[in-house]
Amino acid sequence: MRALDWFLDLLFPPKCALCGRLLDGEEGGICGGCRQQLPFTTGADSLRAGAFGQCAVAFRYEGAVKDGIHALKFGGRPAAARAFAPYLAAAAERFAGEFDAVTYVPVSRERLRQRGYDQSRLLAEAAAALLQAPAERTLEKLRDNPAQSTLSARERQVNVAGVYAPAPGAAIAGRRFLLIDDVLTTGSTLSACADTLRQAGAASVVCAALAAPRGGG
Numbered sequence: 001m002r003a004l005d006w007f008l009d010l011l012f013p014p015k016c017a018l019c020g021r022l023l024d025g026e027e028g029g030i031c032g033g034c035r036q037q038l039p040f041t042t043g044a045d046s047l048r049a050g051a052f053g054q055c056a057v058a059f060r061y062e063g064a065v066k067d068g069i070h071a072l073k074f075g076g077r078p079a080a081a082r083a084f085a086p087y088l089a090a091a092a093e094r095f096a097g098e099f100d101a102v103t104y105v106p107v108s109r110e111r112l113r114q115r116g117y118d119q120s121r122l123l124a125e126a127a128a129a130l131l132q133a134p135a136e137r138t139l140e141k142l143r144d145n146p147a148q149s150t151l152s153a154r155e156r157q158v159n160v161a162g163v164y165a166p167a168p169g170a171a172i173a174g175r176r177f178l179l180i181d182d183v184l185t186t187g188s189t190l191s192a193c194a195d196t197l198r199q200a201g202a203a204s205v206v207c208a209a210l211a212a213p214r215g216g217g
């Protein structure tokens with residue numbers, strides 16, 4: 001172990017990305033107990049289709065995974081992104097050879113300031129390293145819309161219209177993207193982002209999400 005890693009571990013002891021328990025020399029950022037109970041998607045739940053196109057999904061959004069993603073988004077536990085990344089990358093493997101770069105659903109500048117990090121960017125960067133593809137910022141969120149979780153499916157579609165735009169200087173035209181989001185619910189956010197990429201000339205867009213509620217999408 002490098003001296004710096006040792007020192008950082010002392011200051012910030014590694015915790016399980018799901019249950020928050022202190023890790024005792026275990027690898028991968030998820031404790032043994034949680035690893036045995038990961039709610040992997042199976043069958044139709046592992047590949048959703050919608051206006052966004054196709055989306056590979058690693059986990060059902062429930063139990064400890066739900067708590068872990070909540071901690072990643074709101075609990076100031078950015079290290080959880082690295083623990084989740086191998087599962088996201090494994091789900092996205094079904095699209096191997098279909099994308100040139102990995103990109104993500106961004107948070108707004110205001111949210112980034114509040115939170116200090118963009119959880120989907122961290123997920124995308126960690127997964128991209130495993131998928132041996134570049135991680136690129138291609139989109140920006142222009143404003144904060146009301147929280148999607150408080151709205152109906154129809155309201156969500158209206159809510160995200162015009163919220164995302166190509167990031168200044170992003171190389172989008174003619175390229176194939178893997179678009180990453182943390183949780184796939186109705187798919188309206190993912191659809192808005194995929195549409196923005198396609199309208200900017202992307203050759204194709206496939207998606208991957210860390211989790212989705214069972215039977216949703």
Ligand SMILES: [Zn+2]
Nearest residue numbers: 016019031034
């Ligand atoms: Zn755990």
